Amino acid sequence: MVRVKAYELRTKTSKELLKELDEMKAELAQLRVAKVAGGAASKLAKIKIVRKSIARILTVYNQKQEAEARKQWKGKKYVPLDLRPKKTRAIRRRLKPEQKYAKTQKTKTKFSNFPMRRYAVTM
DSSP: OOOOOHHHHTTSOHHHHHHHHHHHHHHHHHHHHHHHHTOOHHHHHHHHHHHHHHHHHHHHHHHHHHHHHHHHHTTOSOOOGGGSOOOOHHHHHSOOHHHHTOOOHHHHHHHHHSOOOOOOOOO
């Protein structure tokens, strides 16, 4: 098989990608048998191309699956962990802005009864 291009793979459906993946894996198995049997150098060099092609197919397939999952979970209250934004652990544990700036009723009353003094200095 010829090296597959990622942009060509993106136009295919998931079923077509899986079918092509099976074909590539079968070809890789044949090439490995030829390697053990002492095949030609051209076949040995082809193993690398087929392996990389399998990786490309799997990458495109997984990207499609993730895009579909994101579309499905968009707007829902709970989202799976692998679809949430990747942040550091510390950032994920931070308080949300509305929690951070929340004030108790007692504090609100104190601020309203004793507002910050403003001074006007004239020269």
